[in-house]
Amino acid sequence: MKEKRHIKWKRMVLIFVTVIVILGWINGIYILAGVGILVGGCFWMVTKIKNGKIDEREKSIREQATKTAYSIFAPTIGIGSFLLLLFSSGSLPTVKERFYYLQSLGVIFAYLTLFLIILYLIAYHFLNKKYGGEDEE
Amino acid sequence: MKSKLKILRVMENWTQEQLAEKLGVSRQTIIAIESSKYMPSLNLAFAIAKLFKSKIEDIFIYEEENNENY
Numbered sequence: 001m002k003e004k005r006h007i008k009w010k011r012m013v014l015i016f017v018t019v020i021v022i023l024g025w026i027n028g029i030y031i032l033a034g035v036g037i038l039v040g041g042c043f044w045m046v047t048k049i050k051n052g053k054i055d056e057r058e059k060s061i062r063e064q065a066t067k068t069a070y071s072i073f074a075p076t077i078g079i080g081s082f083l084l085l086l087f088s089s090g091s092l093p094t095v096k097e098r099f100y101y102l103q104s105l106g107v108i109f110a111y112l113t114l115f116l117i118i119l120y121l122i123a124y125h126f127l128n129k130k131y132g133g134e135d136e137e
Numbered sequence: 138m139k140s141k142l143k144i145l146r147v148m149e150n151w152t153q154e155q156l157a158e159k160l161g162v163s164r165q166t167i168i169a170i171e172s173s174k175y176m177p178s179l180n181l182a183f184a185i186a187k188l189f190k191s192k193i194e195d196i197f198i199y200e201e202e203n204n205e206n207y
Contacts, residue, residue, distance in 0.1 A: 055162040056178050057169055 006054055010047055014040060074116045081109030139198040143171040145189045160184055 017040035024033035084106030088096065096103075146156050146167075153167045160167075160181065169175035177185065177197075186193045 055166050056181055057166040057175050058163065060175075 013043060077109050078113040081106050081113055138176050138200060139173050140170055141196050159188060
């Protein structure tokens with residue numbers, strides 16, 4: 001990743017976090033705003049470029065960090081959706097009424113998981129093509 | 138993978154910073170390679186070999202049991 005692209009990407013993440021913090025504050029969700037400030041600060045500190053250089057080691061670390069984040073996030077969302085849907089479908093009518101939002105949350109999580117799987121498949125397909133995974137000689 | 142980078146660098150009387158500058162990488166990368174915490178790419182390994190006028194296999198020693206990436 002080129003340095004300019006890295007700065008752009010970093011700026012986008014920080015804008016997103018800032019928007020989340022502002023929206024959290026406006027809507028009175030102060031915990032969200034606080035967590036946003038904390039995460040934004042940590043992100044800023046950790047992704048700071050030392051000596052203004054992004055070399056192959058830095059790139060490799062980023063790739064591995066992305067891989068780790070994905071491999072934790074995808075199963076968490078997947079298992080979460082499964083548990084939420086299971087709980088909301090098997091519950092008593094009174095529990096269902098009280099926790100009516102759990103099914104919606106489970107459905108959203110399930111779609112998110114499926115979206116992640118699709119993204120993985122698309123990325124795999126194109127990277128396989130890029131790195132010579134075709135049968136042609 | 139072990140490397141003889143530190144020995145070669147000291148023999149040339151270069152600091153980690155100077156070597157990093159010559160190779161176009163950060164000082165952290167040199168430290169990581171010297172302490173065998175990071176395996177350089179083939180491109181960087183060739184650049185190192187060229188800089189020290191040696192063969193890659195003379196600088197980097199392949200150890201099968203520690204090879205987690207493959």
